[in-house]
Amino acid sequence: MSIHFPSSDESDSGFYLHSNFRWARIFILLFMLILVSRLWFLQILNGEDFRVFSEKNLLKESDVFAPRGKIFDRDGKVLAENLPAYKATITPQYTENLETLATDLGKALDMDPDEIVEKVKKSLRQSGRFFPVDIKLHLTRDELFKVELLKLDHFGLDAQEFILRNYPHKGVLGHLLGYVREISQREIPILSKKRNIKFKQKDIIGKKGIEESFDTNLRGKKGKAFVIVDAKGRQAAKGSINAIGESLKRIVAEPGTDVFTTIDLDLQTKAFESFEKHKRVGSLVAMTPKGEILAWVSYPPFDPNIFAKRVSPEIWRKWVNNSDRPLRNKVIQDHYSPGSTFKPIVALAGLQLGYISANKYVYAASTYKLGKRVWHDHTQTGQGYISVAEAIERSSNVFFYKLGEMLGPDNMARYASALGLGQKTEVPIHGEVPGHIPTSEWKAKRFGEPWQTGESLNMAIGQGHVLVTALQLAQAYSAIAMQGQVYKPQIIKKLEDPINDYFQSFEPTMLRDLTADPESDTYIEPRHFKVVQKGLWRVVNGKQGTARFAKLKPPYSISGKTGTAQVRSWSADQLYKSCENRIKKERHNGWFVAYGSYKDEPKITVAVLTEHSCTSAASVPIVKEVIQYYFEKYHDLEEKKNES
Amino acid sequence: MSHSLNLKIEERTPLKRLDWNYIIVILTLQVIGLVNLYSAAFSTSHLSRVFSAQTLWIPIGWSAFFLIARLNYKRILNLSFFIYLANLIALILVLLIGKQFYGARRWLDLAVFHYQPSETMKLSLILFLGAYLAKHKSENLGFKELLVPGLIIGLPFLLTAKQPDLGTAMLLAAIPSSMLLFLKVKTRVLVSALLVAAVSLPLAWNYGLKPYQKNRVLNFLNPERDPRGTGYNSIQAKIAIGSGQILGKGFRQGSQSQLEFLPERHSDFIFCVLSEEYGFIGGLFTLSLFTILLFLILHTAANSNDRSGALICVGVAAFIFWHMLINVGMVTGLLPIVGVPLPLLSYGGSSMVTFMVSLGLVASVSNQRYMF
Secondary structure, three states: OOOOOOOOOOOOOHOOOHHHHHHHHHHHHHHHHHHHHHHHHHHOHHHHHHHHHOOOOOOOOEEEEOOOOEEEOOHHHHHHHHEEEEEEEOOOOHHHHHHHHHHHHHHHOOOOOOHHHHHHHHHHHHHOOOEEEEOOOOOOOHHHHHHHHHHHHOEEEEEEEEEEEOOOOHHHHHHHHHEEEEEEOHHHHHHHHHHOOOOOOEEEEEEOOHHHHOOHOOOOEEEEEEEEEEEOOOOOOOOOOOOOOOHOOOOOOOOOOOEEEEHHHHHHHHHHHHHHHHOOOOOEEEEOOEEEEEEEEEEOOOOOHHHOOOOOOHHHHHHHOOOOOOOOOOOOOOOOHHHHHHHHHHHHHHHHHHOOOOOOOOOEEOOEOOOOOEEEEOOOOEEEOHHHHHHHHHHHHHHHHHHHHHHHHHHHHHHHOOOOOOOOOOOOOOOOOOOOOOOHHHHHHHHOOEEEEHHHHHHHOOOOOOOEOOHHHHHHHHHHHHHHHHHHHOOEEEEEOOOEEEEEEEEEEEEEEEEOOOOOOOOOOOHHHHHHHHHHHHHHHHHOOOOOHOOOOOEEEEEEEEEOOOOOOOOOHHHOOHHHHOOOOHOOOEEEEEEEEEEEEEEEEEEEEEOOOOOHOHHHHHHHHHHHHHHHHHHHHHHHHHHH | OOOOOHHHHHHHHHHHHOOOHHHHHHHHHHHHHHHHHHHHHHHOHHHHHHHHHHHHHHHHHHHHHHHHHOOOOHHHHOHHHHHHHHHHHHHHHHHHHEEEOOEEEEEEEEEOOOEOHHHHHHHHHHHHHHHHHHHHOOOOOOOHHHHHHHHHHHHHHHHHOOOOOHHHHHHHHHHHHHHHHHHOOHHHHHHHHHHHHHHHHHHHHHOOOOOHHHHHHHHHHOOOOOOOOOOHHHHHHHHHHHOOOOOOOOOOOHHHHHHHOOOOOOOHHHHHHHHHHHHHHHHHHHHHHHHHHHHHHHHHHHHHHOOHHHHHHHHHHHHHHHHHHHHHHHHHHOOOOOOOOOOOOOOOOOHHHHHHHHHHHHHHHHHHHHOO
């Protein structure tokens, strides 16, 4: 067989392009020559070097983990940081005798040698022999020293530095910050797709709280380092190869973005300690009336540091079996009946729609009869003729039964929703539930039944199908304090990444102003807010207020509303039975939602729920302590501002 | 040879008309690919299916080859505008509704598989530009004559560059530009093009782009093969090739290729396996085969009985040449790492079929010589 190449003298073909063909062939030959010369250079001139290198050494690439961004409070105090730590690893590829290594290492680290062998074998099956297996994390100084010594005799053993996430305030901020842990096998494809990052085994990810919501910002970018290792996995002497060493670039890891929260660590600690002191289970959220969250407590707490170090099955069982549910973020993950804290919202609706006015007195007995059923006040004596402000002050049920009956569900629901109840606040923390505000339409759709008047009565005192979160109530009461300006709860103050010159700060966002548009169906006149504010003030400062304990000395004051929310409904004879005698799950939840003012100017809103505490009186002291502390901390500041 | 042409016409039956040299060269390259694929794939479990898959793709490729070879390429050329247009629409759709992976939008989800229109555009461009240039007076091209071809090339180039996929976009420009250069462009066009490039590129690089944009450009060039941009892949490839020396380490003896140090060793880095195990001799032999294949295609072009046939062949030659040059250039460390397969050797069904279709086109041009 012969291969014919066209000669350049053909003149009857190729449309007189023969000189073009000649150029094309020259072009091809020229580049082929370049490629062949390159092969010559690599394989013949430098081949010996490469051959020696390839037989004795391997070039290894390793990840350099990026330090995670720190999390700070509003004053720049550290809430989450990184600490250096050491771990012992075994790389199966280089081990010679796994059993003796396991025996010696087991002695040094006080571990069962079989457990070590088991770990290595499991990883061998799953990840292959090149993947270093973590034997023990968080080596003590002593252990680190022993591993370094053992390394000399045992190939494959190594002590590696890694970054440990540390939460200096432990459980105080557990629910808000969340925690970090290694990505699971199952999460790798899911998160890679969702976040458009290539996740790998052993990557650290944020879970829950700010660690999860801002993981993309916090995590930074991994770097790469290269080492030339010999056939035993030990780092080879430098300078052993010149032909290849020229262009290995180390990639420096980029630290993550720092996150500054709106949290006030002092206030947060105070709030946390308050729960501790009063031995209560529940949640607290404190915010400025413009929505900057200052404190966020869910009690009992969990320590996020435990997650960073891996949770033992015992601890996990303890958490899961605890009926007080320490892993639950009760501020947003659980919704509750608001109880009487819903009444001010009903009052606003009633005032705006003209069913009552500031000066109209309504007779409120101890019972209210609707059809055959008798509805009870929380007192057995009744309240007599009272105004709306007094009804709020004394938390009269009968007053609100009557108002609720007149308003009907949809009017109440409209204003409640306008104030942010029954919908997610979209605070960037994992697991928020929307709560629920019932309407007649919802009832028809859900149960196929029309709305019963009795349900309006129930709804007016915040029972029945009305469900809210602590954060929603804090938002709604802030709006009442702000005369109808509803602000979005905000947890992040700014993001800072000085290396990439990236700064972003966040300002309070007003969602809507209910006093802005008289045409709107959720419009509320400013004077009605004044009436309700008066009522809330009297709850604490009036003669018959339900939270008189929370009274402060002028010019400071607290205005708020208590609420005792039944977790189930009771028949009349059961109703006045002492709550303490019931089993724990059936005891009432206690609410107190209030704002603290300085010279009639609202400064801070606090919502506290104490679970199964029987009475709102359990929540009142916690709120008081937090607001009092806030004014103590900022007192001088306020005074000075006042003078100037 | 020109004298013997008339005699040959009578001798040739459809089977005999086949250029056996051409077929044997293609087949040899595929076998070399298979041998190295076997070597690369059998060291690790997750590649074990690669070899058997490729043994299936080769006959599928040949079926496509013969199917196209039996067709009259002129009938394909009559459709070339619509093929080009449909492909262009697909490219626009990619930008609008395309599948996004790791920051680049390149694929259309066709339920059965992910279709990458920029890949088929290479062939569509060869066909349409060939048809266009054959119809219009097109020798020694000046600015005026280059206006329409520039548009034909420019649209898919920009659409692909925007995905972003600069690697493929460059190829989309290089292949049809080779066809234009083959027809010769006026010196002043050439000089001004070079001048514009020489002035605008460094300017754009130094003043037009921010550091992060530069990084992005580098990442476009190099999206998946070397996302780290550290030179790690490139160095492992060089160690593998260099350590092969003159005769190589022998079949399945390449330590670099057998260990998992070579990335993508079954597809884009197959030449490393070849060079490590068969050394300089193996590489030289393979490059020679490529040279012969290219010359055979140019031979068909030179002997085709119309302009369009000649131009298609030149386009196909450029298609194979640029892929080979960039692939071998990148694994030997002459060029940055971009994801370009080595024609006929690299693993991959769609690339095998595409190359075989293009080679089939050349066979069709060759066959038509004997049909009057």
